[in-house]
Amino acid sequence: MIIRRVLNNSVVDALDGAMREVVVLGRGIGFHAKPGDAVDPAAIEKIFRLDDSAQGTNLARVAENVPAEVLRATDEIVLLARARLSEKLSDSIYAALADHLAFAIVRVRQHVDLVSALEGEVRRFYPLEFAVATEALALVEKNTSVAMPAGEAANIALHFITAEVGGGDGSAAALTEFTRDVLDIVRLHFRIAYDDQDPAYTRFATHVRYFAQRVLSGAVIDRDDADLMNVLRDQMPHVFAGIDRIDAYTRDTHDHAMTTTEKVYIAMHLSRFV
Secondary structure, three states: OEEEEEEEOOEEEEEOOOOOEEEEEOOOOOOOOOOOOEOOHHHOOEEEOOOOHHHHHHHHHHHOOOOHHHHHHHHHHHHHHHHHOOOOOOOHHHHHHHHHHHHHHHHHHOOOOOOOOOHHHHHHHOHHHHHHHHHHHHHHHHHHOOOOOOOHHHHHHHHHHHHHHOOOOOHHHHHHHHHHHHHHHHHHHHOOOOOOOOHHHHHHHHHHHHHHHHHHHOOOOOOOOHHHHHHHHHHOHHHHHHHHHHHHHHHHHHOOOOOHHHHHHHHHHHOOOO
């Protein structure tokens, strides 16, 4: 393994035996090293070998300005999340999460409150990601000796969600906001109070999240269910009055006209609790 760049005393950008770019972490691994030197195997603590070469390059850029202990925390958090979450996490999470944690730690040390505007929505719509992110706070403290506020779990969870959907910066926030808006449309239109313990509501909220993901990614499901939709509209006009409001929202905000299949699926879920 050959060093390409020394990022700091504990991190180097290198080429492995297959000539792939890797980021190598180890105490003192970059001390007195220079490009072209072989990496000392005894000094290697962790090799970040990402499948996506562009993400490897991005991680190397971030690692240049991020303390080694933050990279250690990031690695442990990603390992935890990949073990606990059912969705596959994109390699993009390494650079994005490391960069975020480095900034958040500085803010905590400056006694600046870390606030997530979407904490309530993340806790409600993504309970598993939020629970794992809450555990991740202990890993940050273990590696950096910085105790993060409990609300920071929402920000970490948003990085999990973004990595799950494979999007770029802001994907998780947009997905969460879309889900919140659709659920609010239903709540206000039907004048109902959601019961988080109601299985019918839980299934509906899950379906709305998947619907939001498809809309934001540009994916369309349309099996030409016009005949079935018309039958259901005749049977449940009150339900479709709410669906028409959701359709107006997706048209206005995301230029997406709901398909007959999408309307049928949402109608079937809604009919169980409105």
